[in-house]
Amino acid sequence: SSGSPKFTSADDEFTFQPLGRIQYDFGTTSGSSYDGAGVGDRNISGTEFRRLRLGVQGQLTDPILYKVELDFANSDIGVRDAYIATQKDFALGQGVVYLGNKFADRSLDGRTSSKYIWFLDRNAVADAISPESGYYNMGTSAEFYGDDDWHLSLGVSKGSFGGSDNDSDNLTVLSRGHFNPLVTDNSMLHVGAWGFYEDFSRGKQPELTDNLRFASHFNDNVRVYGDTVEQPETSTGYGFELAGLTGPVAASAEYGRREIDSRVAADTDYDAYSAQIGYSLTGEAFGYSTKNGVWSAPDIAEPVTDGGWGAWQVMARYDALDYENSGNYAGGTGHGTTLGLSWYLNNYTRFMLNWINWDTHNRVPIVGDPGDREFIGSDDGNTVSARAQVIF
């Protein structure tokens, strides 16, 4: 059930529902062992809205659906889901087609809603092994949800927001599937795979540089960054997912790899992997959806707002990112161990606490950063971060 009212016309043909999501985060980093200039900039603390979303979704006579969701957290407009969709039932399951901007289907953690990710940030595979189009697919996509615990999706993207309309857009093709070889009342096994192909526009993508924050989203200075790829031509990426849960225990592991071909230089590639395990102190299973193979909300036995304890989960994760895999490319490396606590007060409210021990090694300056923030070399330290979340 949702925390916002859903309005339905008398004939059930029209629906309308507002949507919202508030994530307010705190982050503090300490113990950076960096020995260059600007070490003080690595041990910083503060708060930010990580997500601040409002939106609407509805039906305009069956089977025409729409959704618009905007994110205002950065004091600018982030368009998230914004699409027209239609769906149809088939003998093997349900098919849905989307036209517009749609949350992309890539990686187990990457496809899991930010409402239900285990930690404050997604894992290194989801964040780093990504096409330039990122977490959203602007174009068309189709998903098929099999009746027997599997799904398959295909997305084709060619478009961008706020672009100058002076160049062709990149073309991206993305696919993911999963199936559950085992599903019982209190356990499941998940196997998944995904891949993407990008054909870069010369004008829109004259160069390409990737990076990843390793000490919470708040800290923009502690990142692992790749070297710049000049004149990228195409890119391919893929990943594998394995997950399972039994009773109060859940675990997953992911691996991903991306290769980038340049028009003028040697090809390069990088990879990442991540594994996580969780235990529910209050006994209920971790939430999981067999429909599209993602983590979801736990089933909270006794919400705090009914006098209970809510749901308490403890989690641990290890992340590794290697931007220098190919050797042709002066990319950095990073590793992180995260311990997490997640407290669902009820279905709409959640508090999270994370502790990250990270180490990073960079070989080139961050593109576009001022000279006093050229954090080349090795560093390690600790970050504590926390989140207050409501969804409606």
Next chain:
Amino acid sequence: SSGSPKFTSADDEFTFQPLGRIQYDFGTTSGSSYDGAGVGDRNISGTEFRRLRLGVQGQLTDPILYKVELDFANSDIGVRDAYIATQKDFALGQGVVYLGNKFADRSLDGRTSSKYIWFLDRNAVADAISPESGYYNMGTSAEFYGDDDWHLSLGVSKGSFGGSDNDSDNLTVLSRGHFNPLVTDNSMLHVGAWGFYEDFSRGKQPELTDNLRFASHFNDNVRVYGDTVEQPETSTGYGFELAGLTGPVAASAEYGRREIDSRVAADTDYDAYSAQIGYSLTGEAFGYSTKNGVWSAPDIAEPVTDGGWGAWQVMARYDALDYENSGNYAGGTGHGTTLGLSWYLNNYTRFMLNWINWDTHNRVPIVGDPGDREFIGSDDGNTVSARAQVIF
């Protein structure tokens, strides 16, 4: 009827209704015969959200009305209608007064809602023969809707969004009227005229440059552009409208002209005209409102969502724009022939397909464009564009 719920208080004094509009466009241009540098930049393709609007409207006890509508398509904030209004019935018809930002009444195609325009973009008269304040009037405006198929409006604008508040705003006065000499069950004749006067602020408008995209909105490189007018002082513009429909056939023609007086140079002027004809393959009449003289939604006999064909329309349009009319001013010229197909699935959903054959001739570089995009000279080519639209 609307695709969103309208809430009304028990005493009918309060109403509240959310509003939305999604237009997602594809555009691809080919065959540019431009022989200068950067010809590749003219044959580009991609997608964009053309409009992505959310808003609310309502009544705060009769007769106080309000509306706020925002456009997020460009990843920034575009404020559209944002006003306080009141209305009153008189012997001859109904009067409405608006305070704030209001969709301006100028040109048949210009005043037609983007929900119901025949092609993806409005015609050259509506887009080019415009005051600097554009499609919205920030100030006050009044409209009178006569009982006998006529209307007259007057708007006074002095204001701007996101301005630096360091200078006085331009003053713009705008008026339009129409009447229908013939209205029957399956036909009508429309005659309209409009004009505007602008008094430019020295500080806000030290110079003025106009331009118009000719190969779909997506393609920012194929434009016709005027020369820069230094220190404009005042401007006047006017236009004439003729339209009619009978059975499944509809047609209209518009002419417009604008003159700009400079404080330091010779006056200049330019003009545009456009004619269009449409035929409904499914037989229903083209939508038209005798209230304010604009194109509107067709009456769809059998929506696709009820198992029918919806409404299918085919259209053709010719546009001509002449920025060099006066000779004092090195403006460009452009011509375009557009063929269009419009498919209304139901009252809320529409797909459109356009093919444009365009030719442009420019004499000065586009202001502010980089050197490799100074498209001086002649060019012609073809553009295919498409739109998916839902409104609620």
Next chain:
Amino acid sequence: SSGSPKFTSADDEFTFQPLGRIQYDFGTTSGSSYDGAGVGDRNISGTEFRRLRLGVQGQLTDPILYKVELDFANSDIGVRDAYIATQKDFALGQGVVYLGNKFADRSLDGRTSSKYIWFLDRNAVADAISPESGYYNMGTSAEFYGDDDWHLSLGVSKGSFGGSDNDSDNLTVLSRGHFNPLVTDNSMLHVGAWGFYEDFSRGKQPELTDNLRFASHFNDNVRVYGDTVEQPETSTGYGFELAGLTGPVAASAEYGRREIDSRVAADTDYDAYSAQIGYSLTGEAFGYSTKNGVWSAPDIAEPVTDGGWGAWQVMARYDALDYENSGNYAGGTGHGTTLGLSWYLNNYTRFMLNWINWDTHNRVPIVGDPGDREFIGSDDGNTVSARAQVIF
């Protein structure tokens, strides 16, 4: 009662309510006696949206509350209230705790909602004696509303919107309290005090410059500005409030002072005071809330929309701001006398008219302004401004 519908679930556990606020302002300044270049830039006129807000608030099972309110008036995103809250009743009154971004509790006029301030802009104490975090507190805050006409609040802020996440945020602690020694059916006396302490981040706040508009918000050129404080370290501020009303008469006075300590230069301080008096032509009392000690909406006996006169109020205010109090700091001074008329048509609609006689004296150029707007020296003049407002 509110102008927007409030939706409540059948079990009363969930509520959802949209919110909106439109303030459309006109301003014209004349008679500037400035004898430097650019005097014409001081006598300017135009209109702007002062506030254009949409938001939602609700409950996600008792006692979890949320609110999100955004301002679009400047064609960018201004996040206003955006918080998760909870409340609890105690023997002495009610306590509320907020997490996120919350309208700060500082100064009588400063805490009064912009819906109910007497004049178009708040007084000099509220606007100038402010921490750098401004009118909102991003962090956590707690308010306690005593049953016997008093309240006390404490806010701790460390966060910012749209920040680069490259530096620690400033830390700000803010507190305010009030009590009403006298409350009868048609009179009250108000005593209040507030204070704040700021600890500046070296990275986020390498320097600090304050300024205040004196000729309406529209006119950005007529301001009083302080000199730049290099490397500020900490700041403290405080203020006192006195107010009362009896029958149709209301009055208040405020004083505030802020001291800023620099890491590299002498400390500086500045102060402001303001006094205002109002009379209700239609007889009803000025609105005031004993809960948190702020001005509020009047109780309108006969709304215009019911055929009455609404509520008419006339007001006068004197403001003084002295940025050069300490002598260590080449700040400016300003004085203003404002006469105001406020017409509440009903609880949702209000028109306001202000006339301001102002004089300013500046000793340094405005930071960041172009050379032709370096308004150093003395000036005085008159400004007429007006507002149309609806709230829902």
